[in-house]
Amino acid sequence: DTAVSQTPKYLVTQMGNDKSIKCEQNLGHDTMYWYKQDSKKFLKIMFSYNNKELIINETVPNRFSPKSPDKAHLNLHINSLELGDSAVYFCASSGGTAEAFFGQGTRLTVV
């Protein structure tokens, strides 16, 4: 039973398209995150939600819009995709001990 699951695992799309990545956690955690891993494998936070409320929004272009319909889900919608958006996007969640659990990642390739 996967703790943090995100779909799709791979996403190939053309520049200018709009796409969404979905994330769900079954750990009962209050906090969820989106991280971006660049080509150099560096992980950087994009957004953090606590109980469906946005608490961290790190200098991310407003083409990226997270949505949390409930505390178990945090989806990421990306408008007008650009070549530079190609990366691996990770969803994560954490609870009271602030131990982070990560999903398997979504590899986004913009062509």
Add this chain to the structure above:
Amino acid sequence: KQEVTQIPAALSVPEGENLVLNCSFTDSAIYNLQWFRQDPGKGLTSLLLIQSSQREQTSGRLNASLDKSSGRSTLYIAASQPGDSATYLCAVSGSTGNQFYFGTGTSLTVIP
């Protein structure tokens, strides 16, 4: 702003050797520190979590220490095995525990 550095960037050792990975951070006001492992093309697997009030944690052949005042953590791997080959990432969470700052990782290769 918190900065996390991991040394070395890459390490290659023969099987059976004990090894130490290093992590340093600039702001000692952390909530906890977590070590992860990432296999190529895969997600992050949590190895050890050390709360800010703790000095070390152990799991099997792994031992992680934390010296918050000096901004350092080490991950000790005993009797390394080829299956330990992966990238090891250190992450510290901010004082509220709502954000994780990652290091650049150490790529470990254990040679059979």
